[in-house]
Amino acid sequence: MPHALDPTTPLPSVSPRPVAEPAPLPSAPEAAPQAALPGPPAMSLRLDPALGLVVIEFRDQAGHVESLPTQRELEAYRRGGAAPPGAPDTGGMAAPAPG
DSSP: OOOTTOTTSOOOOOOOOOOOOOOOOOOTTTSOOOOOOOOOOEEEEEEETTTTEEEEEEEOTTOOEEEESOHHHHHHHHHHOOOOTTOOOOSSOOOOOOO
8 A cells, every 4th residue: 555645656637726817906096095004103111210110101193191011000019119020129138249
């Protein structure tokens, strides 16, 4: 019994499939005007020195600002006095002296 990947096995004959004709492109006068696409959101970085965090702010076309971390998260960090995730541990033992 020949293996399915045997290179000596002849390939089955396949008739070519008909190719569909491409649709004609609309001419310039018939083309509908495209609406202006909004550009990328304006992004800025700022340092929140009280928390030691970099805040990423996104401003949309209407002027609405979203941030990472969110304003709610920033307020929670401020109220709780806790360090954000990934912040260095400020309490505990000091690092050993080099040498």
